Amino acid sequence: MVARVRSGDLDAYAELVNSHAPMAVRTAALLGAGADAEDVVQEAFVKAYRSLGRYRDGAAFRPWLLRIVANETRNHHRSAVRRGARERADFLPPALLDPADEVADRERKEQLLAAVAGLPDRLRTVVTCRYLLELDEAETATTLGLPRGTVKSRLNRGLARLRADLVTPGREADRV
CATH class of the missing domain: 1.10.10.10 (Winged helix-like DNA-binding domain superfamily/Winged helix DNA-binding domain)
Structure with missing residues (x-):
């Protein structure tokens, strides 16, 4: 599927997002994004799309994507600290x-x-x-x-x- 996305197939990208979004949101929430988990995941998917050229063929896609989500979650924390508005990340939406x-x-x-x-x-x-x-x-x-x-x-x-x-x-x- 990643090959189809690389070739410009936006439907394939939508399938990729739909199949991995629930786990990505859970990951972001559990790693500390809390209520901002969906925003963090959206940014992670944008970065993943832009980075598909660096994705190694044959590697597992899920861990590669979740690493981007984890990095985005850390970036979110750093930004919040710099703004002086960091919240305690103990929110876990029941839907997750x-x-x-x-x-x-x-x-x-x-x-x-x-x-x-x-x-x-x-x-x-x-x-x-x-x-x-x-x-x-x-x-x-x-x-x-x-x-x-x-x-x-x-x-x-x-x-x-x-x-x-x-x-x-x-x-x-x-x-x-």
């Missing part, structure tokens, strides 16, 4: 949640999301990509522009912190 999550205990889910949000950025982004966006280690590494070993070590540290933060009295057996 997976319907299967409705079955999960709401309170426990809120605790988990709060604990993830409380992680340092370098750990939070890796845990978010790997477990909330369900990317594998290689896709997480590509999306964040990190070596795979760094992803593994940050996942290990992030999960250890989450375990420690989420253990409640009387549930010490949950520690693994």
